[in-house]
Amino acid sequence: MSRAAAALVAATLVMTGCSAKGETRLPADGASPSDPPAATTPTGEPATAAPSPALAPFYTQKVRWAPCKDGFQCAKIEVPLDYGDPGGERIQIALIKLPATGKQRIGSIVLNPGGPGGSGIEYARAATSVLSPGVLSRFDTIGFDPRGVGQSTPVRCLTGPELDEFIGLDGTPDDPAEVKLLARGAEHFAAACQAKAGKLLPHVGTADAARDLDVIRAVLGDQGLTYLGKSYGTYLGAVYAELFPKKIRALVLDGAIDPSLAPVPYVNAAQARGFETALRAFLADCFTASSCPFPEKKTGPALDRISELLRSADRQPLRNKTGDQRKIDESWTTLGIVTALYDKRSWPVLRTALAQAFKGDGTTLLRLADVLVDRRPDGSYSNQTEANMAVNCVDHPYPNRTSAYEDAARKAQQESPRFGAYVMWGSLPCEYWPVKAKGPDKPLTARGAPPIVVVGTLRDPATPYEWAKALASQLSSGVLLSFDGDGHTAYRTGSACVDEAVDRYLISLIAPRDGTKCPKIT
Incomplete structure (x- = not known):
């Protein structure tokens, strides 16, 4: 994922x-x-x-x-x-x-x-x-x-500004130089976790959490877990x-x-397809609303317009009116869209956010993305992103070659043009993780x-x-x-x-x- x-x-x-x-x-x-x-x-x-x-x-x-x-x-x-x-x-x-x-x-x-x-x-x-x-x-x-x-x-690895930089890395690298920059960021993330939480990392997997859950059941006095x-x-x-x-x-x-399912390529590819399906459902709903920023009310042209928004943000970040210094690039723009796709009740906000983004203002998309990664107004984060990576990397076996992610991203992008590469590259820190997975997915x-x-x-x-x-x-x-x-x-x-x-x-x-x-x- x-x-x-x-x-x-x-x-x-x-x-x-x-x-x-x-x-x-x-x-x-x-x-x-x-x-x-x-x-x-x-x-x-x-x-x-x-x-x-x-x-x-x-x-x-x-x-x-x-x-x-x-x-x-x-x-x-x-x-x-x-x-x-x-x-x-x-x-x-x-x-x-x-x-x-x-x-x-x-x-x-x-x-x-x-x-x-x-x-x-x-x-x-x-x-x-x-x-x-x-x-x-x-x-x-x-x-x-x-x-x-x-x-x-908790697992703690990066400061708030470092997480800003990590999350804002170009998650859809277009050439070897961009791949190298993304890999450097992934390697730094893994090294920082080892430096600050190395003793904990081997023991944060789901099997250990499940054993904790049984202790919780017992101390609550429940003979069977609900x-x-x-x-x-x-x-x-x-x-x-x-x-x-x-x-x-x-x-x-x-x-x-x-x-x-192994995360790369199967889980990540399926999740990217899920976001594409949700995006189409969002558009079908959007076309019925007067505030919909797609006047043509056709799925194909609307998807093309969103794709162009992402490409444009990759070339030139959207405006940021939050007062912080983050560049609303393709990664933050993608995260903002993804956030709203999780819950149909957020679709009206996504309509507004996209209407603003098409005019060059990415502020609402950025605020949506902040919800997803649990970034607070003062620029600090919960440890959600770090714990997520720590658990996933120890739970599942991941490729140990960057070229494997590159091949998987290319294939995922073909069937999920807006989300495939981004989701696939997101697992790259696990290539450098200091703790190897304990067993195959089964x-x-x-x-x-x-x-x-x-x-x-x-x-x-x-x-x-x-x-x-x-x-x-x-x-x-x-x-x-x-x-x-x-x-x-x-x-x-x-x-x-x-x-x-x-x-x-x-x-x-x-x-x-x-x-x-x-x-x-x-």
Whole structure:
């Protein structure tokens, strides 16, 4: 995935019918769906049971919650830096909790917004938008920053100005000199991470984060994990299911990633195609609006005009009225467009931003891009971009030759003219990463797990629908719930059909039938 696009926190800012043909009932210890039990596991093990005696101190630690504004409670727990050496150095994982609002509490629901690198702390603070009132009533909402992220022992590599420069590098090099400049920036990024976070880098992968998640489950007192993961959070959830299939109560994986695909070229190419699909959907919607900056109202000419905008920004940056010194070049312009494609509710802003950009003003596109990379008004950043790269580079094997990226970018550009090369080149720092991937990408089956609900949106720009189908088919108990919609992820984005199916599963342990399709919102 792109060095910045993949770092997006997939945040979710009435009645239609589902086309379900049936349902799958999960084991609920004999209780009726109207009165679901506390989470349990088939083994009957206590919630604090550790995989090994050496890990018992982590599984049995007490959480000391303290108020942290607006009814939330915060805490930190300890986990091993290296699960292969649990008696060695420890790191901290930051947690946040919003207690259940009702009296019929079931347990906890743990959230992950994606990225990798997205803050689950910040995501949980938006709980009233992220979860339905019914779920909020029955569960304590739990957010956490995964290892390497945010408030949990973070990976830090570059200063704010250095990140400005890195993100602004020409992500679509046109000649050997530009390739050399991009490679130099990628190598510097990797070297800076090694210098500042070298001890942490080997241990920020998703397998370690999944083990942390099981410690979180235990210290919360839940015998089975109830979890909502979006985007990259679906990969984290699937890895957890592979490692701990008997410790699951209910997993919802929304905006799924296919774990069997290598990033270069397959994942990156599919993501670029997803952005092209979303751009076409945006244009079709734009043509119905009076403020649409494409008076010809034809897809082909409109796409050509956007392509020319990107080429023009590569030659001569757009005007920047924010007051900082950044040049709004092709990279920042692309990021601004990509940001708005994640959520259909941002399309009116994109119409305005493009209308201004066609007149030479890129300010609104830049502000959109800042949202994507989590750049603050004072010029500082969260560590989202750095954590994203650190996790991806250790999770997946990447080519170790720049020519491989160049070949893949050329091919991707042919089928995704506006995004293909940019997304493909975005993984280049992994060529220089000081920690090599631990293994090949492969399907995850989670044999022995109860039904796991995988949600896919037909025109998702960041995690194409084909990935949701693939993950649901790989998981031995995968259940596919499809939404005929636009934007990244589906739950709590406007479809009553999706919301009702997910809520019923989370609360009553009744999964929709595999292949259930929710209609387009009209």
